[in-house]
Amino acid sequence: MKLLIYRLKHVWHFFKTGLFNALPAMIKYHFPQRKLKLIAITGTDGKTTSATMLYHVLKEAGFKVGLVTTVAAYLGDKQVPTGFHVTSPAPKKLYRFLKLALDQGLDYMILEVTSHGHYQYRDFGLKFELAGVTNITHEHLDYHLTYEEYVKAKLGILKKAKQVVLNKADRSFWRLRESLVGRTATTYEPLSYLPKKVAEAVKNRFPERFNRTNARLVYELSKLLNIHDQTIATAFKTFPGVPGRMEPIPNRRGLNIYVDFAHTPNGLESSLKSLRQIMQKNNQKDKKLIAVYGAAGERDVAKRPMMGQIGAQLADLAILTAEDPRHENVYSIIRQMKSGIKTNHGKILTIADRRQAIYFAINKLAKKGDYVVILGKGHEASMNFGGREIPWSDRQVALEALKD
Numbered sequence: 001m002k003l004l005i006y007r008l009k010h011v012w013h014f015f016k017t018g019l020f021n022a023l024p025a026m027i028k029y030h031f032p033q034r035k036l037k038l039i040a041i042t043g044t045d046g047k048t049t050s051a052t053m054l055y056h057v058l059k060e061a062g063f064k065v066g067l068v069t070t071v072a073a074y075l076g077d078k079q080v081p082t083g084f085h086v087t088s089p090a091p092k093k094l095y096r097f098l099k100l101a102l103d104q105g106l107d108y109m110i111l112e113v114t115s116h117g118h119y120q121y122r123d124f125g126l127k128f129e130l131a132g133v134t135n136i137t138h139e140h141l142d143y144h145l146t147y148e149e150y151v152k153a154k155l156g157i158l159k160k161a162k163q164v165v166l167n168k169a170d171r172s173f174w175r176l177r178e179s180l181v182g183r184t185a186t187t188y189e190p191l192s193y194l195p196k197k198v199a200e201a202v203k204n205r206f207p208e209r210f211n212r213t214n215a216r217l218v219y220e221l222s223k224l225l226n227i228h229d230q231t232i233a234t235a236f237k238t239f240p241g242v243p244g245r246m247e248p249i250p251n252r253r254g255l256n257i258y259v260d261f262a263h264t265p266n267g268l269e270s271s272l273k274s275l276r277q278i279m280q281k282n283n284q285k286d287k288k289l290i291a292v293y294g295a296a297g298e299r300d301v302a303k304r305p306m307m308g309q310i311g312a313q314l315a316d317l318a319i320l321t322a323e324d325p326r327h328e329n330v331y332s333i334i335r336q337m338k339s340g341i342k343t344n345h346g347k348i349l350t351i352a353d354r355r356q357a358i359y360f361a362i363n364k365l366a367k368k369g370d371y372v373v374i375l376g377k378g379h380e381a382s383m384n385f386g387g388r389e390i391p392w393s394d395r396q397v398a399l400e401a402l403k404d
Contacts, residue, residue, distance in 0.1 A: 013120045022091035022124035029099035040113045043134030045267040050214040060235035061227045065108040066101045088117025115153035131161035136172035137266035142300040201236040208274035244378025254368035261378025265306040272314035291315040293375035294323030305340020312344040321357035323376040324384040362401040
């Protein structure tokens with residue numbers, strides 16, 4: 001019954017969002033998408049970083065390019081306010097932005113596209129020159145109901161592209177490849193070959209394995225646009241990063257503090273493993289890795305036990321706390337996270353107040369040389385309690401804690 005309702009809602013969105021919102025917007029702005037070369041980046045984790053990285057490469061190569069992601073929107077070099085509160089904005093806002101891009105003389109637009117956005121026909125009328133996939137892991141099953149339906153939504157995005165780039169190491173690869181027979185597809189793997197100058201740039205700029213994987217996706221997309229290896233290597237070297245994506249917090253106390261957006265089991269595991277690898281590389285095996293994170297309320301509940309166990313396995317200490325509880329009880333969410341913990345129970349602390357959790361991690365647990373990573377919110381500037389958005393910044397709270 002749930003699956004039937006899910007599919008009926010998809011049809012309803014076709015009329016509500018597609019025909020009655022997107023089509024009038026296209027007409028009003030004279031079909032701007034037809035005069036722009038659109039590139040889509042989709043996946044569960046890594047979309048924003050990959051899209052922003054590709055945007056940086058294209059700018060380095062002299063392309064007139066814009067960008068729309070979860071974090072920000074850019075027209076050329078200029079960051080612009082959009083009023084977007086979701087990754088894939090409503091058609092009226094999106095087509096107005098595309099028209100503005102066209103008026104600014106841009107040729108390319110890179111769009112971060114979500115499964116929700118495709119299911120709800122927020123990408124109605126768009127066709128892509130290229131589309132790239134980071135990965136498709138456990139997420140949004142509260143909305144899409146099953147992993148198969150989630151993959152199907154991602155596949156719908158890829159079918160709108162002339163050429164696609166797939167992650168051969170991802171569990172979704174064969175399902176996607178079989179469904180894209182007859183369509184031009186390029187594949188990449190985390191350990192696939194890169195030319196020497198590009199490989200050196202990736203290795204030196206991105207210590208995290210997941211960002212090296214993102215860079216390989218960007219490399220394949222860049223080559224499809226005939227960008228020279230030297231240009232790509234230079235762009236990787238100068239890539240400034242993305243706010244809230246493994247963002248270091250400067251301090252004078254000798255602590256290694258990071259804010260990261262990881263909020264899925266795969267994202268959490270990748271972030272913690274990457275920090276472990278950095279610690280090993282720096283011969284810091286005697287230092288602690290302290291993780292502060294939670295799980296969002298009124299979202300995929302099946303991932304909560306998984307995230308509890310990941311923290312217990314990979315961190316030396318994990319503080320479970322609030323992360324957009326919405327109308328749910330924070331302690332109930334944390335209990336569900338702890339239900340998945342089979343071992344290392346002594347590594348887990350519960351501090352429901354996120355500010356107190358961050359203060360405790362930085363000022364009570366962490367010693368010089370230790371690593372503290374605050375996960376789940378990243379760049380976000382608010383947290384939802386009881387349906388109300390309260391001003392919030394993990395970065396700002398961490399800086400306040402450092403002054404304590």
